Amino acid sequence: MAEEFFLAACSPRRGGNSDFAASLLQQALPGRSTLRRVADCGVRPCISCGFCGENPGRCALDGPEDGAAALFDEMLRARFCIVVSPVYFYHIPAQAKAWVDRAQRFWACAERPGKGGTLSAVLFGARPRGEKLFEGAERTLRYMALTLGMQWRAPLCLYGLDGPSALAGSAQSRERIREYARAFAGEKR
Secondary structure (H helix, E strand, O other), rough: OOOOOOEEEOOOOOHHHHHHHHHHHHHOOOOOOEEEEEHHHOOOOOOOOHHHHOOOOOOOOOOEEHHHHHEEEEEEOOOOOEEEEEOOOEEEEEEEEHHHHOOOOHHHOOOOOOOOEEEEEEEEOOOOOOOOOOOHHHHHHHHHHHHHEEEEEOOEEEOOOOOOOOOOOHHHHHHHHHHHHHHHHHHOO
């Protein structure tokens, strides 16, 4: 049976804000869900070898030690996918960006595999404000959705969460995450 929700926790640090937010989402979302930590999946970065151009939908780096294909498989089986990530230097962490770059395999396909699915994100920034703080991460994830043939839904962006336990100390941010989950639950019907 396909999962209703796929959650990708993208921080390289275990037990921080991203892991906590992903667990809050998983508890608040109705139905079946899968939660994966991208940094634990051993995704190697794209090497621009051109293999996917000649073999659409496939990647030369796929193998037992590399988790990109498994992440995409789980993501594309779910109806709703939520990327949960800190923002480092106006972008998602390197491990998560490597996974996004590996979506290149789908760009070469005539058909997009994510028919009917929705991709969104919960993004965290340490800065308390900044109109462009989330712009780089949001654009990259929006183009990932386009490449996969998924609908993009605007992310939840949370400011001022500096440090691994900042979310645990912010009742307001935790409630915003729960509200975000409830919005998906309403969309599910």
